Amino acid sequence: MAKHKVCKTGDLAEGEGNKFEINGQDIAVYCVEGTFWATADFCPHRGGSLGHGKLDGKTIICPNHGWQFDITTGECLNNVSGEVDTFTVSVEGDEVFVELP
Template structure:
């Protein structure tokens, strides 16, 4: 799915792309973004760990913390922050659901540590 909607949101997929674990990888302006459904809410982060570019979408998820599959660096999918390494973070994206459509903010954001 392509094209920006008002407010800078891009339709990226429909809910049926989420796997049995509530995950998917979508493209947002050419960047791979991992979607995670936790407690009925969708969260989105850049899919590459800043340490060694491990695919976060393939990592273990415990609560709101995903662990990179390469070296287990943890990242809070709500903030992008790495609790093990202060100041290290991944880009997060605001997610909206309209009907069956998943929309992701085009800009993404990096939270202040």
């Protein structure tokens, strides 16, 4: 696993997510209750950007068609055939890192 810096802790407000690119791979990073989480940015339904979706607690809602995912597990909450990859996140000082295979 390789660890990549994606942003500073102050770059994401509480309850906010955003899209970042790491080595050509789009990753969505979220801040919920002071903890950072990361998933693949790509919704398996129609490719919507989860980083630009709406967060409701630890649920990200795809902006295209409303598919919902648990950001802690990647599980799709409204379609058993869909899920997204999740990634380990660490914070060192004020920097947020995501581990990718």
